[in-house]
Amino acid sequence: MLVSILNGFAIGFLLFILAVGLSLVFGMMDVLNLAHGALFLGGAYLGAQFAGDGWGGFLGALGIAAVAGLAAGGVLSLMTEPLRRRSHLDQALLTLGVALVVAELLIIVFGDDPLAVPAPPGLDGSVAVFGATYPAYRLVLIGFGAVLALVVHLVVDRTRVGALVRATVADREMVAALGVDNRLVKAGVFAVGSLLATTAGVLGGPVYGARPGLDSTILILALVVVVIGGLGSVRGALVGALIIGQVDTLGRVLLPDLASFILFAALAVVLVVRPQGLFGTAVAR
Amino acid sequence: MTEHPTITRRRLLALFGAVPVLAACGSSVGGGSGGTSGGAKAIKVGLVVPQSGVYAALGTDMQRGWDLWLEQNGGKFGDYTVTTVVADEGETPQTGVPAVQKVLQSDGVDVVVGIVNSATALGVADTLKESKKLLIVTNAGAGALTGKARTPYIWRTSFTNAQVSAAMGAHLAQSGFKDGVFAIAPDYAAGAEVIAGFTKAFEAGGGKVVGTAKPAFGKTSDYQPFLTQIQQSGAKATFCFFSGSEAITFVKQYQQFGLAGTIPLYGSGFLTEGSVLKQQADAALGVQTTLHYTDQLDNPANKAFVAAYQAKYQASPSTFSVQTADAANVLNRALKTATALDGDALAAALGGVGAVDDSPRGSWTFDGQTPRQTMYLRKVENVNGTLVNAVVQDLGQQSQPR
Numbered sequence: 001m002l003v004s005i006l007n008g009f010a011i012g013f014l015l016f017i018l019a020v021g022l023s024l025v026f027g028m029m030d031v032l033n034l035a036h037g038a039l040f041l042g043g044a045y046l047g048a049q050f051a052g053d054g055w056g057g058f059l060g061a062l063g064i065a066a067v068a069g070l071a072a073g074g075v076l077s078l079m080t081e082p083l084r085r086r087s088h089l090d091q092a093l094l095t096l097g098v099a100l101v102v103a104e105l106l107i108i109v110f111g112d113d114p115l116a117v118p119a120p121p122g123l124d125g126s127v128a129v130f131g132a133t134y135p136a137y138r139l140v141l142i143g144f145g146a147v148l149a150l151v152v153h154l155v156v157d158r159t160r161v162g163a164l165v166r167a168t169v170a171d172r173e174m175v176a177a178l179g180v181d182n183r184l185v186k187a188g189v190f191a192v193g194s195l196l197a198t199t200a201g202v203l204g205g206p207v208y209g210a211r212p213g214l215d216s217t218i219l220i221l222a223l224v225v226v227v228i229g230g231l232g233s234v235r236g237a238l239v240g241a242l243i244i245g246q247v248d249t250l251g252r253v254l255l256p257d258l259a260s261f262i263l264f265a266a267l268a269v270v271l272v273v274r275p276q277g278l279f280g281t282a283v284a285r
Numbered sequence: 286m287t288e289h290p291t292i293t294r295r296r297l298l299a300l301f302g303a304v305p306v307l308a309a310c311g312s313s314v315g316g317g318s319g320g321t322s323g324g325a326k327a328i329k330v331g332l333v334v335p336q337s338g339v340y341a342a343l344g345t346d347m348q349r350g351w352d353l354w355l356e357q358n359g360g361k362f363g364d365y366t367v368t369t370v371v372a373d374e375g376e377t378p379q380t381g382v383p384a385v386q387k388v389l390q391s392d393g394v395d396v397v398v399g400i401v402n403s404a405t406a407l408g409v410a411d412t413l414k415e416s417k418k419l420l421i422v423t424n425a426g427a428g429a430l431t432g433k434a435r436t437p438y439i440w441r442t443s444f445t446n447a448q449v450s451a452a453m454g455a456h457l458a459q460s461g462f463k464d465g466v467f468a469i470a471p472d473y474a475a476g477a478e479v480i481a482g483f484t485k486a487f488e489a490g491g492g493k494v495v496g497t498a499k500p501a502f503g504k505t506s507d508y509q510p511f512l513t514q515i516q517q518s519g520a521k522a523t524f525c526f527f528s529g530s531e532a533i534t535f536v537k538q539y540q541q542f543g544l545a546g547t548i549p550l551y552g553s554g555f556l557t558e559g560s561v562l563k564q565q566a567d568a569a570l571g572v573q574t575t576l577h578y579t580d581q582l583d584n585p586a587n588k589a590f591v592a593a594y595q596a597k598y599q600a601s602p603s604t605f606s607v608q609t610a611d612a613a614n615v616l617n618r619a620l621k622t623a624t625a626l627d628g629d630a631l632a633a634a635l636g637g638v639g640a641v642d643d644s645p646r647g648s649w650t651f652d653g654q655t656p657r658q659t660m661y662l663r664k665v666e667n668v669n670g671t672l673v674n675a676v677v678q679d680l681g682q683q684s685q686p687r
Contacts, residue, residue: 001513003509003513003542004509004510004513007507007509007510011507112337112338112339112341112342113342113560113564114529114530114533114561114564115564116533116534116537116564116565116566118566126541126542126543132516132542132543133541133542133543133544134542134543135538135541135542207506207507208506208507208534209506209530209533209534209564211530212339213339213503214506217504217506248507249507249509249510250510251510252510252511253510253513253514
């Protein structure tokens, strides 16, 4: 049981890294980025590609994924710019198209065999926790995720840039009226959000592997996290991710018969009780 | 509105035009292939295997097996020169059924060979019945294909899901695990057949299944909750069935969460067959499975087959290659006595081929329309730096469980 809770944290922090970018972009610009899962998968394949080279390979993959994520976010931001006055559906369709193209390109480049990604040396073993055996890499993932969550929280909550981001989420027109080019804010958040997605892909590789179809599985998890946590909220993404992590692992242990839909049951409960998400502000339009 | 009648007329014209043309094609092909006596005889085969999607790797192995057999036999079944038309089965019946219809209707093939997905094989039964053409299934393992939903036009050179797992059920009941085995397989048709076949044979041998789990198929990436369930069940061994990426993840996590050292892992052979074994790496060491083939089999036919396959493709054959090569083998045997190339004549001839004694998997026979074949207990071992499924024990000839 304790191992399941621990594992829920590992999955939860991974989901947080993935979902926080999606949440901020959606909350701020109403852009539903369906290519987010494809970015994650790109990161996972990078991790698989360099996994044989030990720590150097792992850190190298993280670096390349970060740069590629920044660039991809910038491109996506440019692509969605002409559609900013149009409906959610148009933007969703555009990013869905990008997602399909990227997924196909990944298959062309990396093949369609599922790949396993070993953890970096020293972390590929298991350690004893609570009298059970647990993969060492996942423990490190928990620590890393917690640190990253703290950093993102501090940046968004305590810095000028963060204040600008929060202000843009709250009222984009007002920020523009103050003389800030909110296209730049959007591009910046898009780029950092995509960076987090590709980074999560490299970090998640040793847990999920890399295979065609993983992008959509991951995208759905991220969407569930965002909806539960509330749009545009870092704290919401963190709490949502940790809840989903626990529901997904603990739920399967305690209620194995309901395993296949327990995630969506949690989503439904939140939607009924608090449609704006746990930490979202009610949308008044 | 004004255009509507024109289109209808055109369609009608096209229809009337096309039908006699197609019929003419059909009869000319039929006449050219079966009828001519003494002269050059020809048979056209539609090889329908996945070339895209998650099963693409299986499709590659299958086509290689087929091509290799033909190459070694001069591209001929006896007097018949073989023409192969390849079509992409894809992943699901939505792509597989049209692929079979295409080779039957527009390519006018005499026989269809291949099919990975059981739902696709079941989905083309009516088409085959109408066109009276034969299908030799070289993978799809649903029991119903040659059981409840049997038609005379579908034969199989592969296996049934329950046949493979029943062999393991009987073996585990005899090898000291009677007190408790945990059974786990994905929540879909094949998974259910595997578990049912295993449970029936295991319980018939006096064994007790202490728990079962059915992770969502294609949606489970983290097996920790199920691994905890297995540990808590007090099982002495685990029996599982996974393939593709799920096989990789499950075997790796089984080791990472420390179960490999305490609760030995057994499975249906597809758990460690083909390209997944390399990805599972050392986590797969010691895993034991049952299957009707491994490239490690020590018989002359297999040694020759493996050597030729490695020389041609720089890779080891898998059970999928052998199953498809055997389809060519049985067609070759059947055509010695077949009076025509239609489904009825070929089915009658297949019924009389007797023992296929030169198959790499060892000698097997048709029982009903699916193989009665030797099942092998295999164990993943490291031989000179390469992981292989070494033969541990010959579990004897077994038929499709009824």
